[in-house]
Amino acid sequence: MAVYTQVSAEALTRFLARFDAGELVSAKGIAEGVENSNYLVDTTEARFILTLYEKRVAAGDLPFFLDLLEHLAQHGSPVPPAVPDRDGTTIHELEGRPACLIRFLNGVSVTAPTPEQARAAGAAMGQMHRALEDFGGSRPNTLGVDAWQPLLAKCGRDLDTIAPGLYDDLASGLQAVTAAWPQHGDIRVIHADLFPDNVLMLGDRVTGLIDFYFACTDLRLYDLAIMHTAWSFDARGEAYDGDVGHALLDGYAATFGLADAERAQLPVLCMGACIRFALTRGWDWLNTPADALVTRKDPVAYTRRLAFYRANGAEVFA
CATH class of the missing domain: 3.30.200.20 (Phosphorylase Kinase; domain 1)
Structure with a gap:
């Protein structure tokens, strides 16, 4: 907002x-x-x-x-x-x-989720995905995997004015992700932006899922991957909280299910989510009007997450 x-x-x-x-x-x-x-x-x-x-x-x-x-x-x-x-x-x-x-929905967005809150949020996403099984609408994901290379090119080396080496970090990650991106899977409408600030809570109870304006048709597991990258780290992307990450997946599995083969796809999907948000944050950082009342978000917080999943993804989701 x-x-x-x-x-x-x-x-x-x-x-x-x-x-x-x-x-x-x-x-x-x-x-x-x-x-x-x-x-x-x-x-x-x-x-x-x-x-x-x-x-x-x-x-x-x-x-x-x-x-x-x-x-x-x-x-x-x-x-x-x-x-x-x-x-x-x-x-x-x-x-x-x-x-x-x-x-207006009552509730607050948490900034440092507990495992109990992450479990409830994961369960809410699973319930949402269940509810969307019979939704007839469709909308292309204009910020999906096919859009990342063109967006990287539009940002160009100006990304390095935000942080040295940012362009190369994203280019390297993008090459690895596109080579391994799943070609098949469960495709349906997803939220595509279920960060903690888009989940309202009272205590450990979810009272609202909000801000659906990135909702689109894409891989269902990509939605879960986006959520994992957003909930499982501190704001700077420096510290991974395994208890929160595991609780999120457990909550989702309890309401929708999560097969071993799906867990095996999550590392590359999480890497893709990191690239997507680093790129759009980078573009917004470079192009936000000076007089806009808006809080710019640091793209480097997502390249740090990207490095974590590249190094540890297989162990995180084993």
Whole structure:
């Protein structure tokens, strides 16, 4: 989440007048993330998230995202569907951007997950994947394995202005990953970004899965690999917590299952996840507008993870 587009109180008041959502009390921009403009909105009736879609989120993809959230909500997953206005419309325009009013879910995002919290989060992903078995929607993964080499080329040697040797580290890792990438597997819609900040918790209980705007059709196990890279390390990618990593996999296995052959694929999938996030973080680092209210994320934290999986992946998932 982030704020690229400023919304005045007057414009937001007019926007809320379309809904049975009460009158505006307060609105605060949310700085975390890099994709959309987000506001925490309090009214006399409830609390909401206002999202204005920009950058990588195409307006034509919004019906897919909203159908996905509605499907998951109907199947018992703790997700926040969009709020319809009095005419039943969920996709609007505000300040020249597509916009939705989203239900607010209680809970907090943990920054240092415990094994118990990781187990619950892994179980929630497994339940989500179960719920998506009969989801009919589809969306290509525009940030999948075929996009990484072109993105590396677009970033180029400017990556080395972020950290010396960053370009070569990613180029070497990318060559190894593409040569070993699975050609077959269970393909379905995945979240593709289930970091700790996209999971809301109260204690050890998951209360919300949020921010589905990278959701796409890809290898189901790649979703689990992304989650493993995000949950099992400290923020700098320097320290791997094996207890958290194993608990995450145990939680997933308990609700979906995880065969030995699937575990054997996880090292290369985790390496791929590291390359994907290092590249997109690198691109955002080089191209984020100077006046954007946004917290840039360090791509080197993911090249450190990449080095760990290259050296230890077989042992981690044995």
